[in-house]
Amino acid sequence: MTPAARYASAIDILDQIFDGASAEKTLTNWARKNRFAGSKDRAALRDIVFDCLRCKRSYQYHAGQSGGRGAVLGHVLGNGLKPNDIFSGEGYAPTTLSDAETRAIQTNDSDDIATIYDVPDWVLPMLQESLGNGLIDNLKAIQSRAPIDLRVNMAKTNIKQAQAMLARDDLSTELVDGVKTALRLSKQTRKIPQTDAYKDGQIELQDAGSQQVVLDLPLQDAKTVLDYCAGGGGKSLAMAALAPDASIDAYDKHNDRLGDLSTRAMRAGVDVNILSQDPVLEYKKYDIVVLDVPCSGTGAWRRNPDGKWKLTLDDLDAVTQTQSEILQNAPSLVTNGGRIAYITCSLLNVENTAQVSAFLAKNTRFALEFERKYHLTGAGDGFYLAILKNESILDEI
Numbered sequence: 001m002t003p004a005a006r007y008a009s010a011i012d013i014l015d016q017i018f019d020g021a022s023a024e025k026t027l028t029n030w031a032r033k034n035r036f037a038g039s040k041d042r043a044a045l046r047d048i049v050f051d052c053l054r055c056k057r058s059y060q061y062h063a064g065q066s067g068g069r070g071a072v073l074g075h076v077l078g079n080g081l082k083p084n085d086i087f088s089g090e091g092y093a094p095t096t097l098s099d100a101e102t103r104a105i106q107t108n109d110s111d112d113i114a115t116i117y118d119v120p121d122w123v124l125p126m127l128q129e130s131l132g133n134g135l136i137d138n139l140k141a142i143q144s145r146a147p148i149d150l151r152v153n154m155a156k157t158n159i160k161q162a163q164a165m166l167a168r169d170d171l172s173t174e175l176v177d178g179v180k181t182a183l184r185l186s187k188q189t190r191k192i193p194q195t196d197a198y199k200d201g202q203i204e205l206q207d208a209g210s211q212q213v214v215l216d217l218p219l220q221d222a223k224t225v226l227d228y229c230a231g232g233g234g235k236s237l238a239m240a241a242l243a244p245d246a247s248i249d250a251y252d253k254h255n256d257r258l259g260d261l262s263t264r265a266m267r268a269g270v271d272v273n274i275l276s277q278d279p280v281l282e283y284k285k286y287d288i289v290v291l292d293v294p295c296s297g298t299g300a301w302r303r304n305p306d307g308k309w310k311l312t313l314d315d316l317d318a319v320t321q322t323q324s325e326i327l328q329n330a331p332s333l334v335t336n337g338g339r340i341a342y343i344t345c346s347l348l349n350v351e352n353t354a355q356v357s358a359f360l361a362k363n364t365r366f367a368l369e370f371e372r373k374y375h376l377t378g379a380g381d382g383f384y385l386a387i388l389k390n391e392s393i394l395d396e397i
């Protein structure tokens with residue numbers, strides 16, 4: 001495909017996404033219907049589409065028009081290309097720009113922060129309140145592509161050996177400051193699942209921020225751990241590798257999400273017990289109950305930029321309601337002296353500090369032992385962690 005043909009396909013794909021379709025599904029459907037496109041074309045197209053989603057608002061502002069065409073024209077301008085070289089109307093290229101379209105192109109930047117840094121108006125005040133002086137740097141990070149990070153499985157190898165093994169597959173990696181389990185790929189690649197290190201369970205794909213959260217968990221004191229919102233099981237596997245003597249149970253209300261966790265655990269050489277029944281119903285108790293709750297995903301917006309534009313205030317209300325319900329259920333799962341680890345990949349106080357304050361007000365036998373906000377200016381994506389300790393000595397009657 002020529003660069004212009006890729007841009008033309010990006011316009012179609014973006015229009016479908018802006019109409020409500022999922023970004024991943026639309027790209028997959030496009031690849032299915034356009035089998036002539038090779039892996040390089042698919043990768044380049046995906047990059048254009050995701051760049052346009054991350055910077056939709058500023059691109060459309062510079063283009064002076066909306067829709068997929070506006071976002072793509074903004075991408076062309078932002079990358080220093082000549083619009084008429086791409087919008088040439090030749091072959092599979094996008095149609096030529098009309099005079100009105102050419103006149104609408106903005107040469108000056110907007111003076112509106114939400115436009116410059118690509119966020120919906122309604123979220124900006126909440127981000128401002130939560131991030132304070134870190135607002136602009138975090139927003140800039142959300143506009144950029146996320147690095148590809150690997151978690152080295154300490155149950156099987158160490159950083160140096162994993163790095164050497166990846167080098168044999170021509171992949172160069174670097175260490176990530178402050179995250180002793182992480183390696184960052186020097187160049188973007190999609191071939192991780194084909195590497196020997198991956199096939200042998202020595203590495204997993206996992207954002208360094210997510211790894212840092214797990215490293216901050218007080219696992220050294222725990223004999224029993226419950227990952228109550230285990231999802232794909234990324235954190236269960238990371239915990240099992242770091243705490244081989246602890247028994248790790250994984251549960252998710254949506255059971256199907258745990259689908260390939262046992263295969264991944266086997267590949268990693270670690271034990272994770274998958275629960276099919278909610279442990280709340282079985283009166284089980286754990287030293288650590290990890291609540292990696294559903295959230296707005298604001299901390300991971302650079303990986304899921306579509307979510308940035310699709311999130312609504314109603315969604316946020318619904319997700320905060322779910323978070324407080326999950327938190328309210330958790331105390332019955334915790335041993336005396338045990339802990340709840342409340343985690344979100346959100347940057348918003350309403351999902352983080354506010355939830356924890358509300359929980360502590362209602363559950364006076366718990367105390368806040370540790371709290372950390374992980375920003376996108378740090379090791380990886382944005383996260384929040386609060387460790388809530390059950391200070392009771394006797395069981396409640």
Ligand SMILES: C[S@@+](CC[C@H](N)C(=O)[O-])C[C@H]1O[C@@H](n2cnc3c(N)ncnc32)[C@H](O)[C@@H]1O
Nearest residue numbers: 229230231232233234235252253254292293294
């Ligand atoms: C942020 S994701 C978990 C990601 C996962 N821990 C990981 O590291 O890959 C949140 C998970 O919570 C689950 N969930 C939603 N409501 C729940 C509930 N009421 N109880 C337990 N899990 C729930 C969702 O199915 C989803 O898989």
